[in-house]
Amino acid sequence: DAKTTQPPSMDCAEGRAANLPCNHSTISGNEYVYWYRQIHSQGPQYIIHGLKNNETNEMASLIITEDRKSSTLILPHATLRDTAVYYCIVRVLGNAGNMLTFGGGTRLMVKP
Amino acid sequence: EAGVVQSPRYKIIEKKQPVAFWCNPISGHNTLYWYRQNLGQGPELLIRYENEEAVDDSQLPKDRFSAERLKGVDSTLKIQPAELGDSAVYLCASSGTSGSTTGELFFGEGSRLTVL
Secondary structure (H helix, E strand, O other): OOOOEOOOEEEEEOOOOEEEEEEOOOOOOOEEEEEEEEOOOOOOEEEEEEOOOOEEOOOOEEEEOOOOOEEEEEEOOOOHHHOEEEEEEEEEOOHHHHOOOOOOOEEEEEEO | OOOOEEEOOEEEEOOOOOEEEEEEOOOOOOEEEEEEEOOOOOOEEEEEEEOOEEEEOOOOOOOOEEEEOHHHOOEEEEEOOOOHHHOEEEEEEEEOOOHHHHOOOEEOOOEEEEEO
């Protein structure tokens, strides 16, 4: 699976949009971009995933650049409960039984 | 629907003692994973089960770690004897048929082990 690079930490004001970047310059054509988050003392939680097109669900939006070498997770109106570590993962669907390889992630701190 | 259930949530033991963690996956999920998460790092896969078969245990330290998934449902991860470096959070996750198309894994809250 391709390696990802994320900033180790970010701050965001409550109510503002949180934009979390991820670089995956070696991504292959059949690799998807996944985002998970881990709130303190909990297990990771799936947020969203995409291949080429931008995706949106009730939790977030995922913007993937045209060359697919980077992506941005957007939390449109961050709340204090969005404070967590956010993991960007790229992988092939069905590869190794859906195994996820986590990096260090971005620690997002939402401040009042 | 109940999520992935793990126990115990916390365990403190002295080095060289044995310890076991239990996981009950989401009903109907045939794939079960054990991850280990050291402080400040992302989770690392230890072992993956497809039903009752361990299909990927390359990262499991087999000299002291063992795991089983009898009947392809619940799973137990054991450490014997525990070392100081085993202090970590042990996470269990499961995925089912839907996970094979979305890649979604469902994680439990984890078992935090402290070895003194």
